[in-house]
Amino acid sequence: xxxxxxxxxxxxxxxxxxxxxxxxxxxxxxxxxxxxxxxxxxxxxxxxxxxxxxxxxxxxxxxxxxxxxxxxxxxxxxxxxxxxxxxxxxxxxxxxxxxxxxxxxxxxxxxxxxxxxxxxx
Numbered sequence: 001x002x003x004x005x006x007x008x009x010x011x012x013x014x015x016x017x018x019x020x021x022x023x024x025x026x027x028x029x030x031x032x033x034x035x036x037x038x039x040x041x042x043x044x045x046x047x048x049x050x051x052x053x054x055x056x057x058x059x060x061x062x063x064x065x066x067x068x069x070x071x072x073x074x075x076x077x078x079x080x081x082x083x084x085x086x087x088x089x090x091x092x093x094x095x096x097x098x099x100x101x102x103x104x105x106x107x108x109x110x111x112x113x114x115x116x117x118x119x120x121x
Contacts, residue, residue: 005061016050041085
């Protein structure tokens with residue numbers, strides 16, 4: 001294998017591993033759910049994306065074709081992680097209604113859409 005491709009694969013694996021490590025550390029050490037939610041949805045998603053990029057580079061070099069498997073996994077990962085984090089955050093807000101007063105102001109007549117009706121009064 002050419003040195004350039006080996007270097008690209010190694011760089012993607014190392015950067016992906018660093019992101020996964022930072023995301024895992026953040027998930028363990030951050031104080032509350034809303035803070036911990038940020039670590040796996042951002043850092044770990046980029047870490048797995050780096051590993052998938054390394055896999056795509058390796059198989060492209062080996063077979064001279066792009067396989068759809070890695071592209072679909074990457075697309076699925078980058079679409080589902082933010083949606084899942086959004087649902088978890090909404091569920092957390094509804095389960096902990098006593099924290100409503102600690103939310104920042106929206107500077108609008110209505111407050112957060114999670115708690116207030118969108119239409120009229």
